[in-house]
Amino acid sequence: MVLFLKNKIVVVAVLLATVLLLAQCSNNEKQAGEKAVTAEASCEKKPLNPNGDSELALLMRNMMSSSQSLKEKIKQGNLPETFPEEFLKIHTALPTDSETKKESFEGFANSYISNLQALYHSPKEDLSKNYNAVISACASCHSEHCPGPLGAINKLKI
Ligand code: HEC
Known part of the structure; x- marks a missing residue:
């Protein structure tokens, strides 16, 4: 009987340990997930530029x-x-990290600006279509240069 009780205690202890371990693991996963979300707010993995x-x-x-x-x-x-002239600064504005602007940046920036110009010259019936083309140009550059805000950018579409 005593032996039986002892065995039972061991079984319960092992079960408890397993449950605790599992809880700990899922907690770690959750924390990692939260970190990923924070990093997604900008494309920087590091905290914002001091x-x-x-x-x-x-x-x-x-x-x-x-x-x-x-x-x-x-x-x-x-x-x-009026056309937002200040967005033409996309070509010269300095990024957080000098390596952020890769070689393809200029091409994407030109495509964004020319789509934006087309939007400001478009007839009323093409406004939505031309607006969505601008947002696609944002998304194209971001998929290569800074994927973090892509979710928010895609929500801008009409
Ligand atoms: C030619 C490339 C390019 C285009 C086009 C572009 N982006 Fe970006 N975007 C970047 C880069 C690179 C960064 C990172 C800037 C930095 O960290 O200095 C960025 C950063 C951002 C951020 C994060 C800013 C922050 O707070 O750190 C948002 C939001 C964003 N872009 C939205 C947009 C939207 C909306 C559009 C279109 C209207 C757009 N982007 C078009 C390259 C682009």
Whole structure:
């Protein structure tokens, strides 16, 4: 009887240890997942630049909020107002990390700017189509240069 009890205690102890181990593992996984989400907010894996946000990152944030209000205007069938000249700075704005702008950056930047110009010259019935082409140009560059914000960018489509 005593032996039986002892065995039972061992079994319970092993079970408990297993449960604790499993809980610990899933906790670690969850933490890793949370870290990945934080890193996704920008394309930087490191914490934000200690010297402040880069010129390019600030410009991008501006492009993001401008696209959000553009989307609402276009959904109501309104033509955008004046062309946002400041976005031409995409060519010269300095990134957080000098290696961020790879060789293909200029091509993607040109495609974004020319799609944006086409949008500002488009007839009313093509507004949504031309707006979506601009957002695709954002997404193309991002899939190569900075995949973090891709989810948010794709949500900008009409
Ligand atoms: C030619 C390439 C290119 C195009 C086009 C482009 N991006 Fe970016 N984007 C980048 C790069 C590179 C960064 C990283 C900047 C840095 O870390 O300095 C970035 C960063 C961002 C960020 C994160 C900014 C932050 O807070 O760190 C957002 C959001 C963003 N872009 C949205 C957009 C949107 C919206 C568009 C289109 C309207 C767009 N991007 C078009 C290359 C591009």
